[in-house]
Amino acid sequence: xxxxxxxxxxxxxxxxxxxxxxxxxxxxxxxxxxxxxxxxxxxxxxxxxxxxxxxxxxxxxxxxxxxxxxxxxxxxxxxxxxxxxxxxxxxxxxxxxxxxxxxxxxxxxxxxxxxxxxxxxxxxxxxxxxxxxxxxxxxxxxxxxxxxxxxxxxxxxxxxxxxxxxxxxxxxxxxxxxxxxxxxxxxxxxxxxxxxxxxxxxxxxxxxxxxxxxxxxxxxxxxxx
Amino acid sequence: xxxxxxxxxxxxxxxxxxxxxxxxxxxxxxxxxxxxxxxxxxxxxxxxxxxxxxxxxxxxxxxxxxxxxxxxxxxxxxxxxxxxxxxxxxxxxxxxxxxxxxxxxxxxxxxxxxxxxxxxxxxxxxxxxxxxxxxxxxxxxxxxxxxxxxxxxxxxxxxxxxxxxxxxxxxxxxxxxxxxxxxxxxxxxxxxxxxxxxxxxxxxxxxxxxxxxxxxxxxxxxxxxxxxxxxxxxxxxxxxxxxxxxxxxxxxxxxxxxxxxxxxxxxxxxxxxxxxxxxxxxxxxxxxxxxxxxxxxxxxxxxxxxxxxxxxxxxxxxxxxxxxxxxxxxxxxxxxxxxxxxxxxxxxxxxxxxxxxxxxxxxxxxxxxxxxxxxxxxxxxxxxxxxxxxxxxxxxxxxxxxxxxxxxxxxxxxxxxxxxxxxxxxxxxxxxxxxxxxxxxxxxxxxxxxxxxxxxxxxxxxxxxxxxxxxxxxxxxxxxxxxxxxxxxxxxxxxxxxxxxxxxxxxxxxxxxxxxxxxxxxxxxxxxxxxxxxxxxxxxxxxxxxxxxxxxxxxxxxxxxxxxxxxxxxxxxxxxxxxxxxxxxxxxx
Numbered sequence: 001x002x003x004x005x006x007x008x009x010x011x012x013x014x015x016x017x018x019x020x021x022x023x024x025x026x027x028x029x030x031x032x033x034x035x036x037x038x039x040x041x042x043x044x045x046x047x048x049x050x051x052x053x054x055x056x057x058x059x060x061x062x063x064x065x066x067x068x069x070x071x072x073x074x075x076x077x078x079x080x081x082x083x084x085x086x087x088x089x090x091x092x093x094x095x096x097x098x099x100x101x102x103x104x105x106x107x108x109x110x111x112x113x114x115x116x117x118x119x120x121x122x123x124x125x126x127x128x129x130x131x132x133x134x135x136x137x138x139x140x141x142x143x144x145x146x147x148x149x150x151x152x153x154x155x156x157x158x159x160x161x162x163x164x165x166x167x168x169x170x171x172x173x174x175x176x177x178x179x180x181x182x183x184x185x186x187x188x189x190x191x192x193x194x195x196x197x198x199x200x201x202x203x204x205x206x207x208x209x210x211x212x213x214x215x216x217x218x219x220x221x222x223x224x225x
Numbered sequence: 226x227x228x229x230x231x232x233x234x235x236x237x238x239x240x241x242x243x244x245x246x247x248x249x250x251x252x253x254x255x256x257x258x259x260x261x262x263x264x265x266x267x268x269x270x271x272x273x274x275x276x277x278x279x280x281x282x283x284x285x286x287x288x289x290x291x292x293x294x295x296x297x298x299x300x301x302x303x304x305x306x307x308x309x310x311x312x313x314x315x316x317x318x319x320x321x322x323x324x325x326x327x328x329x330x331x332x333x334x335x336x337x338x339x340x341x342x343x344x345x346x347x348x349x350x351x352x353x354x355x356x357x358x359x360x361x362x363x364x365x366x367x368x369x370x371x372x373x374x375x376x377x378x379x380x381x382x383x384x385x386x387x388x389x390x391x392x393x394x395x396x397x398x399x400x401x402x403x404x405x406x407x408x409x410x411x412x413x414x415x416x417x418x419x420x421x422x423x424x425x426x427x428x429x430x431x432x433x434x435x436x437x438x439x440x441x442x443x444x445x446x447x448x449x450x451x452x453x454x455x456x457x458x459x460x461x462x463x464x465x466x467x468x469x470x471x472x473x474x475x476x477x478x479x480x481x482x483x484x485x486x487x488x489x490x491x492x493x494x495x496x497x498x499x500x501x502x503x504x505x506x507x508x509x510x511x512x513x514x515x516x517x518x519x520x521x522x523x524x525x526x527x528x529x530x531x532x533x534x535x536x537x538x539x540x541x542x543x544x545x546x547x548x549x550x551x552x553x554x555x556x557x558x559x560x561x562x563x564x565x566x567x568x569x570x571x572x573x574x575x576x577x578x579x580x581x582x583x584x585x586x587x588x589x590x591x592x593x594x595x596x597x598x599x600x601x602x603x604x605x606x607x608x609x610x611x612x613x614x615x616x617x618x619x620x621x622x623x624x625x626x627x628x629x630x631x632x633x634x635x636x637x638x639x640x641x642x643x644x645x646x647x648x649x650x651x652x653x654x655x656x657x658x659x660x661x662x663x664x665x666x667x668x669x670x671x672x673x674x675x676x677x678x679x680x681x682x683x684x685x686x687x688x689x690x691x692x693x694x695x696x697x698x699x700x701x702x703x704x705x706x707x708x709x710x711x712x713x714x715x716x717x718x719x720x721x722x723x724x725x726x727x728x729x730x731x732x733x734x735x736x737x738x739x740x741x742x743x744x745x746x747x748x749x750x751x752x753x754x755x756x757x758x759x760x761x762x763x764x765x766x767x768x769x770x771x772x773x774x775x776x777x778x779x780x781x782x783x784x785x786x787x788x789x790x791x792x793x794x795x796x797x798x799x800x801x802x803x804x805x806x807x808x809x810x811x812x813x814x
Contacts, residue, residue, distance in 0.1 A: 124755075141753060145759045184755075188751065
């Protein structure tokens, strides 16, 4: 990390506006050097100064960027999550818990995390059905934040034999989209996007054709973009 | 008796709190009249405290000298080695086992009481410190009476504050007055009492700290003069001070600064060493006393306070050889460290003065041997060395300057004293964050001065400023059922409470949910548990400064607060700021 910090570095470090920092420098409250009309701050001295004054300093990277806001109608993020989860074809026909167990087995995580995910999915499912109707369901964990997942992902699953998920319209479920996202806003967005696509009238017919991933993406793209 | 006390307590309270007749006065000037009443009451209290502290300090000084003379005239021969051991052992046994006084080193106890609470100075401390130092120093222990008498004076102040049912702020003021009286009385030096109290003990300069402290210092000094005569601690006959010598004082300041750091650190060293000797404190003290006795056998001058030696350094410096002076400094340095480190009751005031006078004298002698024109006499450097050493040890340049100037009536020496003291202070503060009294407190984060950020935060109670006007939700609540809750909510966040243990699982923010609130397809799918945010939780028993760090780490505006994993409420930055500002207005004078 640089030895000499500029005003904007200090701004990120102390979380105060630039004008405040300039005033502190003028008032002689901040240790700094002036070179060619610009102010430079010795990193070590500034940090020890903050320590002595018990001022909180951002300990992470100096040029930390805030997470960018997710835009509601873009579906690139969802596409990446679906790519991470992948598209799988299973025999099905069992009860839903066995299917969930099979599905979590497909995750690219070790068994402890797979078990955690399974537990959470079952807890949520027992609370109320995640089936949307028309043979489609979006199972998700009860409290996603408790899971130790690296990235959010959507696992798409098509079944040869349906399972009963106690859907409101009594129809058995042929396709499931497992949504695992640890961030509140993102969870809501993905859920809303998937639900929107699956509610399209043409959707049951499309899914019956067992499309591959590209075709699935194409369908999502048409609805969302 | 008790009804008599109650009557006067009530009288006093009425006088202090009841309104002043309104008449034509403005509100502000009415408040001034109330403040003037308070100042009057505090000055009267300071007068009485000053007299009491004066009598106590004269009493202690007199009894120590009597005991010292008695033990010297006993003609015990080599058995005199045992005297310091007996004295220190007896003193510590008495304090710990009989009086159950387990606190620290005198002056630091008073500073702790000033910052944390006056209950840190209980009544038994008056007796334990008085007799403890009497036995330790009277038997030859190499330390001073000032630390203990400061403690005694402070305890007298604290006790009378409690006795008069005064509030905490006034009790702390009374502690300061007691300390000023004690210091002024023992040195026959009113200014020193005032300066020491304000600079080292109170750390705050205002009407209520300065004026009554002056009264206390004056009355204690007068009592001491009536009882003991107008004697001063050290006599000197220094003719003058040249420019060359003034420059040389900077060097002396640096030297004493370094030695004072070594001295302060050696105390910690000896304490560590002796803590391994024996579990019983009085055995440790007696062991230390024995070592001091052996040193005293070699050189009797290192025993007891050592003011008589300093006196001789000042008036008859030509009687001493450089080697003797250097040896004296080294042995005194060791003897003081051992006495205090082994748990003996005493202060660092006297040792600093005596070691400083030795260092200064040696410095003067060496300067005199160099081929430089117009160097002042050695005794003058001895005086400057005292100021430098006191400053370095106590981190109080004003105390160092005024103490030496006043106790030697040497105003003509003010320039060298100021120069030495300030250069010693520079060196000392380069190596140590605080004085011998405060360095441990600072490193533990316990030094909480009035009016500082830490003080304000320390006394703010999180529980009292929690927000409660929000709706909590269950993690399994569906979005559909959330809508009616949100419609009547006053805040835009909803803590999610775990049903099983009542802890806060997370917080749902309206901003996150708002775009999807009326998306009907989601009503049955979304539960609160899946859309809440995990926030760092503030524990009620953690320091509030840590809570503030959590705010800065998480960018959140309000955070959940829990006690024993039970959710209590939300702490918001804006509420915190309101209370902080109010607290600042109240606390700043």
